């Protein structure tokens with residue numbers, strides 16, 4: 001049975017290693033995330049506590065192999081503890097999730113397209129890094145990308161970091177994976193099909209996420225799971241007209257649209273690598 005927020009707050013407070021639990025940062029399907037101070041670190045951190053410590057390994061739970069990874073566009077995992085409560089110490093991202101920033105805070109329409117594209121570049125760079133280490137993320141979405149500092153109107157977009165590695169796996173574990181995990185509206189057709197997939201499935205999800213970042217629209221709107229599956233399997237993708245026209249000339253807009261189409265190509269082999277996508281986006285930012 002899942003533990004309550006209050007109970008976990010108190011048990012975390014008693015946990016060795018935690019100096020102080022401050023406040024709740026957010027709630028996920030599998031966890032509560034608290035702002036904490038921990039012994040040995042000066043800066044506050046985010047501590048993700050599993051609601052149910054008997055939960056299957058990998059569900060909402062960053063695995064040991066993620067711990068050593070360091071990249072400016074990843075929510076770095078600073079420690080993993082298993083005891084009376086299971087928790088993961090994460091780099092604190094004060095700006096919250098990109099999903100909340102795009103759809104809830106009301107500031108997103110004021111963010112220029114070039115700044116939004118910058119956010120997309122950050123995520124592509126993080127994915128490229130993971131793929132270079134032969135790690136698949138498997139749940140790329142706006143709810144799993146975080147702003148390092150709060151977004152301020154009229155200022156440059158803060159660094160964006162890809163987080164929530166609960167589903168991440170080394171490719172070497174399986175040459176090709178077949179387990180259908182992730183979030184439906186971002187899922188590549190080969191994952192939905194329970195077919196074999198590889199790093200290019202992350203690139204597909206990234207394409208859907210990039211469109212969400214640029215357009216500010218929830219991918220495929222408020223459809224139920226069955227119709228989402230039918231749409232994606234039927235080759236439907238988010239619409240071009242949802243992308244604001246304020247990106248310089250038509251040629252640049254066309255290049256941007258071509259990047260999106262390449263990322264969410266039906267055939268995984270036709271998609272760019274994450275590094276390739278990052279390079280193409282960077283070319284448009286210069």
Ligand SMILES: Nc1ncnc2c1ncn2[C@@H]1O[C@H](COP(=O)(O)OP(=O)(O)OP(=O)(O)O)[C@@H](O)[C@H]1O
Pocket residue numbers: 025026027028029030031032033046060061075090091092093094096097143144146163164166
């Ligand atoms: N590093 C962080 N810094 C600041 N806030 C965070 C951080 N990580 C998570 N949060 C907050 O906690 C919420 C839940 O985190 P997360 O989505 O990683 O949990 P989860 O249990 O894996 O959930 P789900 O599977 O539903 O995405 C986030 O939406 C965000 O508000």
